Amino acid sequence: MSSIRERNKELILRAASEEFADKGFAATKTSDIAAKAGLPKPNVYYYFKSKENLYREVLESIIDPLLAASAPFNQPGLPADVLKAYIRSKIRISRELPYASKVFASEIMHGAPHLSAEQTEHLNAQAKHNISCIQRWIDRGLMAQVDPHHLMFSIWAATQTYADFDWQISTVTGKANLDEADYEAATQTIIRLVVKGCEIDESVVSPSEQVGSA
Incomplete structure (x- = not known):
């Protein structure tokens, strides 16, 4: 379970890095991050609670x-x-x-x-x-x-x-x-x-x- 968790978090972080780099914090949508990561949108909130927390990560x-x-x-x-x-x-x-x-x-x-x-x-x-x-x-x-x-x-x-x-x-x-x-x-x-x-x-x-x- 922990390996799946770490893999998903890494996928989300990588996708978030690309989205934030391309669009900036304000214009980035969590749905776009989830889509780029290939995961459901709720997963973003499950692992990181909020877009701001993800940005800080x-x-x-x-x-x-x-x-x-x-x-x-x-x-x-x-x-x-x-x-x-x-x-x-x-x-x-x-x-x-x-x-x-x-x-x-x-x-x-x-x-x-x-x-x-x-x-x-x-x-x-x-x-x-x-x-x-x-x-x-x-x-x-x-x-x-x-x-x-x-x-x-x-x-x-x-x-x-x-x-x-x-x-x-x-x-x-x-x-x-x-x-x-x-x-x-x-x-x-x-x-x-x-x-x-x-x-x-x-x-x-x-x-x-x-x-x-x-």
């Missing part, structure tokens, strides 16, 4: 991976290694969770009305922590004197564009869907721009120059 499904993507900043590491891992994780989120990513972006653009205070606090705290790590690297001479806030904003924009602007990317590349090689090329391009642009010396490997999360 979609947000939760992307917030956890976004926070997890920052894991490299939460342990000792050199700038190049940490930033490479972070960029790669952010691209993976855009590839694997494109609809939830769009829903999250729309939520932020509208002032995050459905995010809880706790979720907002966790996201902001992690972002500030990441920025503080970058500033410490700058202070130790491990990278150029860039503005750490705007560096982080630029990484967000560069990686998330592969989810939020998929139509434009498909139009320009002439591909209906990007493949593994495309995402790897995107990852390597962003990494190169960040590492080279921030003048990070990738040959530095001395443990004494490693920067932790303190």
